[in-house]
Amino acid sequence: xxxxxxxxxxxxxxxxxxxxxxxxxxxxxxxxxxxxxxxxxxxxxxxxxxxxxxxxxxxxxxxxxxxxxxxxxxxxxxxxxxxxxxxxxxxxxxxxxxxxxxxxxxxxxxxxxxxxxxxxxxxxxxxxxxxxxxxxxxxxxxxxxxxxxxxxxxxxxxxxxxxxxxxxxxxxxxxxxxxxxxxxxxxxxxxxxxxxxxxxxxxxxxxxxxxxxxxxxxxxxxxxxxxxxxxxxxxxxxxxxxxxxxxxxxxxxxxxxxxxx
Numbered sequence: 001x002x003x004x005x006x007x008x009x010x011x012x013x014x015x016x017x018x019x020x021x022x023x024x025x026x027x028x029x030x031x032x033x034x035x036x037x038x039x040x041x042x043x044x045x046x047x048x049x050x051x052x053x054x055x056x057x058x059x060x061x062x063x064x065x066x067x068x069x070x071x072x073x074x075x076x077x078x079x080x081x082x083x084x085x086x087x088x089x090x091x092x093x094x095x096x097x098x099x100x101x102x103x104x105x106x107x108x109x110x111x112x113x114x115x116x117x118x119x120x121x122x123x124x125x126x127x128x129x130x131x132x133x134x135x136x137x138x139x140x141x142x143x144x145x146x147x148x149x150x151x152x153x154x155x156x157x158x159x160x161x162x163x164x165x166x167x168x169x170x171x172x173x174x175x176x177x178x179x180x181x182x183x184x185x186x187x188x189x190x191x192x193x194x195x196x197x198x199x200x201x202x203x204x205x206x207x208x209x210x211x212x213x214x215x216x217x218x219x220x221x222x223x224x225x226x227x228x229x230x231x232x233x234x235x236x237x238x239x240x241x242x243x244x245x246x247x248x249x250x251x252x253x254x255x256x257x258x259x260x261x
Contacts, residue, residue, distance in 0.1 A: 012061035036206040039216030045199040053084040079107040083156035093141035104158030126157035146177030166198040
């Protein structure tokens with residue numbers, strides 16, 4: 001894995017009217033790395049991802065992409081570098097899956113905003129990569145949760161960004177679709193070298209698919225590192241307030257977490 005940093009957050013603070021949400025958050029995403037951000041509800045996971053994506057501006061601190069501050073990069077250029085996938089997409093339910101994915105080509109459209117044959121080819125490539133090409137004529141609101149999430153992921157891939165920011169990509173999905181989405185992400189990382197930050201609730205899936213984990217508590221980084229370093233019974237108890245039996249696989253060294261009754 002490359003040691004170069006793809007995205008860096010330094011001393012991030014973010015405040016809504018109700019108070020501080022992020023406090024002194026610093027992290028680094030390496031090129032070609034999958035980084036999973038974990039933490040209880042309201043710990044700041046989504047807010048962190050939106051700050052990294054440039055959708056929110058930090059109250060203080062900064063996010064840098066390469067040697068440039070993300071806030072200084074024009075929106076269209078930034079969209080060619082960083083793709084953000086929200087938890088759910090309710091805005092374009094009447095659009096077809098192919099129309100949704102073509103929206104990912106917006107950073108490349110000319111002044112008139114017309115798609116070229118190349119744009120359509122890139123959209124098809126993204127849909128084939130996420131196994132959604134057969135769904136291209138169906139409206140988003142006709143799709144299952146797993147199908148819809150794959151279409152939204154395809155839209156991000158159509159941007160041709162080198163960094164994917166995925167907010168709860170497996171939320172509300174059954175086990176089959178959770179694995180399907182994360183297998184696609186792992187393949188994109190392995191085959192194309194995409195750098196990925198994802199927020200997750202499932203500790204075991206995070207340990208299985210991510211190279212490194214960041215554990216948030218009350219807007220601060222409580223612990224970060226490899227899965228076996230982060231997911232300990234003590235850390236889970238401190239952050240989530242839940243007693244867990246944590247065991248490491250003797251071959252892989254990956255932790256497996258199960259609640260204690």
